[in-house]
Amino acid sequence: MSDSQPPARLPLEWIAASLRRERTRVGLSLSELAKRAGIAKSTLSQLEGGTGNPSVETLWALAVALGVPFSALVEPPAPSVQIIRAGQGPSVASEQANYVGTLLSSSPPGARRDIYRITAEPGAARVSEPHIPGSVEHLIVSSGRVKAGPKGEEAELGPGDYMAYRGDVPHSYEALAPGTAFVLVMQHI
Numbered sequence: 001m002s003d004s005q006p007p008a009r010l011p012l013e014w015i016a017a018s019l020r021r022e023r024t025r026v027g028l029s030l031s032e033l034a035k036r037a038g039i040a041k042s043t044l045s046q047l048e049g050g051t052g053n054p055s056v057e058t059l060w061a062l063a064v065a066l067g068v069p070f071s072a073l074v075e076p077p078a079p080s081v082q083i084i085r086a087g088q089g090p091s092v093a094s095e096q097a098n099y100v101g102t103l104l105s106s107s108p109p110g111a112r113r114d115i116y117r118i119t120a121e122p123g124a125a126r127v128s129e130p131h132i133p134g135s136v137e138h139l140i141v142s143s144g145r146v147k148a149g150p151k152g153e154e155a156e157l158g159p160g161d162y163m164a165y166r167g168d169v170p171h172s173y174e175a176l177a178p179g180t181a182f183v184l185v186m187q188h189i
Contacts, residue, residue, distance in 0.1 A: 120175035134189035135167035144180025
C-alpha cells in the first residue's frame with residue numbers, strides 16, 4: 001500500500017454484529033444505549049444495520065457505555081464453527097503408556113473445562129494423579145474398548161459408552177483393544 005492510500009476500513013458488518021451482541025448482552029434498548037453514549041439513536045440504528053460511517057470517537061463512546069473494551073466492537077468475529085481434523089491439534093504423549101492426549105478446546109474465560117481426544121493402545125495403563133479439588137471427568141468412547149475410572153471403581157467401556165467420575169482422586173485409563181479412542185472432558189468446579 002502506498003502512503004497516498006487511505007487505510008483499509010473495518011467491515012461494517014463486524015461492527016454491526018458486535019454492537020448488537022453487546023447491547024443485547026447488557027439488556028439495553030437502542031434509545032438507552034444512544035443516550036448513555038451521547039449519540040443520536042438514528043446513528044446507533046444505522047451502525048447496527050451495517051450502514052453509517054462510525055468514527056473512533058463514536059465507537060469509543062459506545063464501548064464505554066457498554067462497559068467493554070474498544071476492541072470488542074472492532075475485532076473480527078470469532079468463527080462459529082471450529083474444526084480440528086483427526087490427527088491434528090496440539091498433542092502430548094504419555095511416558096508410561098501408549099497414550100496421546102490432543103487438546104480440542106481449552107476452557108474459555110469464565111468457564112472451567114477442557115476437551116481432549118485421547119488415542120490409546122493396549123499395554124500399560126495411564127495412571128493419573130488427582131487433579132484440582134472439584135474436578136470431574138466425562139469420558140465418551142469413540143472406538144475400541146477402555147477400562148477407566150477412579151482407583152478401585154474402574155469400568156470397561158465400549159463405543160458410545162459414557163462415564164463421569166471424580167477427577168480429584170487417583171484414576172486411570174487402559175486401552176483394552178487396538179485403536180481405542182475417546183473424548184475426555186475435564187470439568188473444574
